[in-house]
Amino acid sequence: xxxHPLRKQIEEIVKLNDTEFDFxxxxxxxxSFKKHQIVLHEGDYAHFEFFVVKGLMRVSRLDFxxxxxxxxxxxxxxxxxxxxxxxxxxxxxxxxxxxxxxxxLSLTLENKEKLSSELPKMRDFFLKKTTNGYxxxxxxxLCFLSSNANDRYHNLITLYPGLIQxxxxxxxASYLGVTRETLSRLSKTEA
Amino acid sequence: xxxHPLRKQIEEIVKLNDTEFDFxxxxxxxxSFKKHQIVLHEGDYAHFEFFVVKGLMRVSRLDFxxxxxxxxxxxxxxxxxxxxxxxxxxxxxxxxxxxxxxxxLSLTLENKEKLSSELPKMRDFFLKKTTNGYxxxxxxxLCFLSSNANDRYHNLITLYPGLIQxxxxxxxASYLGVTRETLSRLSKTEA
Numbered sequence: 001x002x003x004h005p006l007r008k009q010i011e012e013i014v015k016l017n018d019t020e021f022d023f024x025x026x027x028x029x030x031x032s033f034k035k036h037q038i039v040l041h042e043g044d045y046a047h048f049e050f051f052v053v054k055g056l057m058r059v060s061r062l063d064f065x066x067x068x069x070x071x072x073x074x075x076x077x078x079x080x081x082x083x084x085x086x087x088x089x090x091x092x093x094x095x096x097x098x099x100x101x102x103x104x105l106s107l108t109l110e111n112k113e114k115l116s117s118e119l120p121k122m123r124d125f126f127l128k129k130t131t132n133g134y135x136x137x138x139x140x141x142l143c144f145l146s147s148n149a150n151d152r153y154h155n156l157i158t159l160y161p162g163l164i165q166x167x168x169x170x171x172x173a174s175y176l177g178v179t180r181e182t183l184s185r186l187s188k189t190e191a
Numbered sequence: 192x193x194x195h196p197l198r199k200q201i202e203e204i205v206k207l208n209d210t211e212f213d214f215x216x217x218x219x220x221x222x223s224f225k226k227h228q229i230v231l232h233e234g235d236y237a238h239f240e241f242f243v244v245k246g247l248m249r250v251s252r253l254d255f256x257x258x259x260x261x262x263x264x265x266x267x268x269x270x271x272x273x274x275x276x277x278x279x280x281x282x283x284x285x286x287x288x289x290x291x292x293x294x295x296l297s298l299t300l301e302n303k304e305k306l307s308s309e310l311p312k313m314r315d316f317f318l319k320k321t322t323n324g325y326x327x328x329x330x331x332x333l334c335f336l337s338s339n340a341n342d343r344y345h346n347l348i349t350l351y352p353g354l355i356q357x358x359x360x361x362x363x364a365s366y367l368g369v370t371r372e373t374l375s376r377l378s379k380t381e382a
Contacts, residue, residue: 061333069336071329084326116318123314127307130321135275137328138262142252144335145260145368177336 005077006051006105013128014121024122027115028105033057033098040096046085048106052078055102056166059094060174070175073099073160073167079129099167144177152176153186196268197242197296204319205312215313218306219296224248224289231287237276239297243269246293247357250285251365261366264290264351264358270320290358335368343367344377 006028007021016024028051033039039057040046050057057074059082071094074080085092086109107115116123136159143152153176157164164172164187173183197219198212207215219242224230230248231237241248248265250273262285265271276283277300298306307314327350334343344367348355355363355378364374 061337063337067337069333071333071336083322083329087322087326116315120311120314123311123318124307127314127318127321130318130325131274131278134321134325134328135278137325137332138274140332141328141335142260142262144332145262145365146252146254146258147368174336177338 005053009077010122010125013125016121020119020121023119024115025105027111028107031104031106033102033104035098035101037102038095038097040082040085040092040094042093042095043091045089046082046092046096047108049079049081049086049109049112050074050096050104050106052076052080053103053105055098055104056100056163057096057098057102057104058171059096061094068174069177070171073163073175075160075163075166079133099171149176149178149182150186152178153183196244200268201313201316204316207312211310211312214310215306216296218302219298222295222297224293224295226289226292229286229288231273231276231283231285233284233286234282236280237273237283237287238299240270240272240277240300240303241265241287241295241297243267243271244294244296246289246295247291248287248289248293248295249362250287252285259365260368261362264354264366266351266354266357270324290362340367340369340373341377343369344374 004021006025007016010016010024031048031050039050042062052074054076057080058070059072059074059080060068060070062068072080080096082092082094082096084090085094089109112126116126139155140152143155156172156176169180169183173180176183195212197216198207201207201215222239222241230241233253243265245267248271249261250263250265250271251259251261253259263271271287273283273285273287275281276285280300303317307317330346331343334346347363347367360371360374364371367374
């Protein structure tokens with residue numbers, strides 16, 4: 001039997017027995033979404049953090065002039081939400097939608113806190129995941145500061161192997177903050 | 192008597208009694224550095240995370256061509272280190288130095304973990320601080336994606352009020368990833 005993907009990810013950081021993993025799972029709700037479905041609208045409260053079991057989500061922001069900026073993709077085994085709206089219980093400034101039919105395990109902030117206090121190993125897990133997320137964002141900022149589009153592209157491939165095949169080039173360019181032309185040049189160098 | 196700045200920061204998130212705060216403090220070492228002193232060299236292990244009690248530190252990276260990129264400033268009450276090297280026990284790819292004479296409380300990873308497991312409230316504190324740091328970095332990335340130098344500048348002023356008066360304009364430009372000329376225009380708009 002295949003190991004559950006959430007259990008696999010947690011056990012890379014802390015060990016759980018079967019009873020503990022069942023207890024963890026009880027705190028999540030299964031939620032499925034269709035391709036193109038908007039899961040979180042700008043201005044709404046972000047009630048859930050999503051663990052992607054299957055599919056592809058993204059977090060983006062629309063500029064005043066309607067230009068779309070992609071902050072994050074969420075493929076299998078990624079966690080995705082508007083982090084500020086979710087953790088601070090404020091209205092979302094971002095949009096979360098699905099680029100493919102998507103199955104998730106969804107966690108409310110209340111259940112995240114309950115889980116952390118009742119099973120302290122899960123607090124270790126969340127702390128480690130958040131720290132790793134922080135480090136990944138620092139790397140992305142350093143790529144922006146050095147204006148090195150090549151580094152940004154390779155950073156993306158490392159973070160999301162397989163993504164290039166699943167989303168239109170325009171979205172990759174938006175995530176990287178480069179033009180379609182620059183992206184074309186980068187992906188040719190890669191081939 | 193003035194409240195200790197570290198206690199003040201912790202108590203914004205979790206409450207501590209005197210005995211608990213003394214226990215927290217036992218895990219830190221006081222370390223003072225001179226202006227211009229390099230606290231962490233590229234290629235060294237990052238043994239400490241620093242809580243800045245007084246002074247001003249920065250984290251930067253040198254490009255292959257010698258160009259300096261500033262990832263973070265650390266004024267009073269900020270936490271600063273090479274996060275990846277510190278948490279993953281790898282060699283630093285960044286440089287930490289002091290822009291002013293600086294007093295810190297320094298925490299090893301071992302003591303951070305010991306403190307988190309012996310006083311679980313401190314794990315809540317570290318998780319909350321890391322989550323807030325993650326959210327701040329997401330905002331900085333969105334400013335880069337929208338190529339909005341004005342937003343980046345105002346983000347900096349919000350994050351580090353008072354910083355503009357303490358560091359040379361060239362460093363502010365390096366942190367923002369803009370030219371000196373763009374920065375000049377932005378700070379005139381502000382005045």
